[in-house]
Amino acid sequence: MIKFQNLTKIYNTQAGKIVALSNVNLEIGKGELVSVVGKSGAGKSTLVKIFTREEKPSKGGIFFNDINICELKGKKLQEMRRKIGVVHQDYKLLCDKNVEENLCYIMQVVGVGDKAIAKDVKKVLEIVGIENRVCHFPHELSGGEKQRLAIARALIHRPEIIIADEPTGNLDVYNSYEVISLFKKINEMGTTILLLTHDKEAVDYLQKRVITLDQGKIIGDDKKGRFIL
Ligand SMILES: Nc1ncnc2c1ncn2[C@@H]1O[C@H](COP(=O)(O)OP(=O)(O)OP(=O)(O)O)[C@@H](O)[C@H]1O
Numbered sequence: 008m009i010k011f012q013n014l015t016k017i018y019n020t021q022a023g024k025i026v027a028l029s030n031v032n033l034e035i036g037k038g039e040l041v042s043v044v045g046k047s048g049a050g051k052s053t054l055v056k057i058f059t060r061e062e063k064p065s066k067g068g069i070f071f072n073d074i075n076i077c078e079l080k081g082k083k084l085q086e087m088r089r090k091i092g093v094v095h096q097d098y099k100l101l102c103d104k105n106v107e108e109n110l111c112y113i114m115q116v117v118g119v120g121d122k123a124i125a126k127d128v129k130k131v132l133e134i135v136g137i138e139n140r141v142c143h144f145p146h147e148l149s150g151g152e153k154q155r156l157a158i159a160r161a162l163i164h165r166p167e168i169i170i171a172d173e174p175t176g177n178l179d180v181y182n183s184y185e186v187i188s189l190f191k192k193i194n195e196m197g198t199t200i201l202l203l204t205h206d207k208e209a210v211d212y213l214q215k216r217v218i219t220l221d222q223g224k225i226i227g228d229d230k231k232g233r234f235i236l
């Protein structure tokens with residue numbers, strides 16, 4: 008389903024070139040839950056940014072069902088974006104909109120009707136377990152609730168894959184467990200998940216495939232991995 012092919016990213020800075028990713032080759036099958044672990048600076052967020060098109064690779068590409076997402080433009084790029092849900096460490100919620108509006112907004116942008124939106128909002132809020140917080144604003148939510156809202160937002164357009172960059176980075180142990188359990192549940196419902204994380208406990212709890220990145224290179228790929236750095 009997803010294929011990273013010779014993916015290389017070199018940042019040109021005033022201090023010189025920084026190789027963030029170096030010839031990364033990786034395949035992720037439909038329905039997998041894969042964790043990518045690595046020390047700070049290993050290249051995890053760079054991988055996410057290329058996926059979300061915030062950055063272009065210096066070489067290679069990311070193929071989604073054989074289409075190189077790094078080369079898409081216009082309508083085709085918009086269509087691809089709907090297949091990918093993204094969750095960030097710092098939630099990136101709209102602070103002047105309440106829970107419901109944070110979710111409706113995404114659907115309205117792509118032209119979904121009001122009735123269908125109301126149904127889907129209810130459904131995703133039930134999945135993430137914050138259906139009793141519909142009218143709350145982000146500043147009225149706990150960290151765990153904010154992240155669950157961000158996950159609901161990633162889910163609402165029924166993506167084929169969810170990519171989460173340090174989704175438990177701002178959460179305490181209890182909320183991290185809740186969020187990771189939620190990803191597990193969403194994966195069991197059929198969505199492919201790519202989790203980039205520092206969170207050893209989360210990775211060990213999942214007992215799923217673990218890719219280890221070090222200085223932009225893959226140095227490990229274990230089917231039922233534990234977090235070893
Ligand atoms: N915009 C940029 N310009 C120049 N160098 C960058 C840029 N973004 C990241 N880097 C460098 O690329 C390397 C990989 O960074 P990246 O953010 O992908 O790491 P990471 O694995 O996500 O780290 P962390 O766990 O701290 O979030 C680092 O050496 C970083 O300093």
Ligand SMILES: [Mg+2]
Nearest residue numbers: 051052053173
């Ligand atoms: Mg990062």
